[in-house]
Amino acid sequence: MKSSWYESKEKAIAFRKRGHSLGAIQKRYGVPRSTLAGWLINVKLSAAQKRRLFENRMRALTKNRHKAAAWHRARKTASLREAEEAARKVLGNINTNDHDVLDIILAVLYLGEGFKNTVGTGLGNSDPLIVRTFLAVLRKNYRLETSHIRCELYLRADHDTEKVKHFWARELRLPMRNFRSVQVDARTRGSKTYAGYHGVCAIRCGNPTIQRKLLFLSRMCFEKIVREHAGS
Template sequence: MVSDDSANLTCVIIGCMVKDYEGLKKQAIRLRKEGLSYGEISKDSGIPKSTLSYWLKNIPLERHQKERFYTKQIQYLSLGAQSQKERRKREIEEIINLAAEEISLPITPDAYRLIGAALYWAEGSKGGMLEMTNSDPHLILFFVRWTEIIFNIPAINLKARLNIYPQQNESEVKKFWSELTDIPVKNFGKTYVKPFSSGYKKNNLYYGTMRIEVPKSTNMKHKVFGWLKAVLSENEMKVKLVQRKWQKLAGTSRPINL
């Protein structure tokens, strides 16, 4: 049998709980009418969002309050996208740094020679003399040093040409590439300036496009492709077989300007 004291205590506890419940609900309603979101009310009062949704579903909002919620949602989405972008950027940097640690330096002479040959295969001129055209300072400097180490041709004997936009300072761009490569400014030929266009993509690291020319180097170019032939020889048979099978593709016409 429950004593009178226990019953009274139970009533007091239940009464307090009901009172506290009603107080929290009134507080939530007041905050909602002030224009706070469920998240803001939950953070302020500790009431779960699910409870707030049930309590406040019939509380009307003013137009400016709805606009405020919409603006904040856009901001949160933007911050979330930016956060994901930054996280992915860090992941990529980590991948690159770990991969760099896999390479043993200094590179062996044979590896260095073949790296340069592969870069030339991808980016170099296939006709005439040895020529490399690119806008990446790292690649251009590598080619200049590679030419000196592999073919014993110093930078002072190389020729160069620039390809720039009208708004760029030709003299300053020449000085940049000359300082980077040690090719004298007097070795630079006539600069090609692209026709003016109203649409330009801003790039604070753009130094124009640099073309390196190695004089009297036709035989050197053939030598480079000989090194590549040796590396690719194990694939040569399959390439020829597939090309022969699909010979009909070779007769496909293409636009003259390609």
């Protein structure tokens, strides 16, 4: 009994001899690839035909990669949008004017970024938003005065010291006189600093009482959460 595709065999062979790919032949005649492989096993392609098929495959791969990359970018964009909306919803339920809420936020921030092995309250970071948050809560909850704030900069060798000072003074809304110390890392000589990096700004306010309270608060907060939600 002849296959239902048998009448296409000669056409498929002729098409292959003209240098077309198995995929193109399958699409044209609707014959399964396994059947085509048997029909075309003895058809020899010229070097030029093989080269053209290879180039076509490479173009198709490049096109598919671009499509896949675009799909992944779109998916990531949608995912980021969803995450941002979810974060906004949570933030909408939090009263950031509440003294205790701000203290907990400050305590968690301090546990991660604050100075713990020195006497006195302080924090250092390269992100102005982190340092500004630290200052904002200290000013609101602890009435920290500008005159009690000491700023230290830790820079790379190719930084323009005065330029970076002005950057941090502008970002933190502090007068230049508060920036009392600049240390340059000699190990960075000869290497270029990436754009947008303004070193690390360390803020100290000298009050060890705040430091101790924040460290106790962060630990006690975590212990309370574990007791209530981790079954211990």
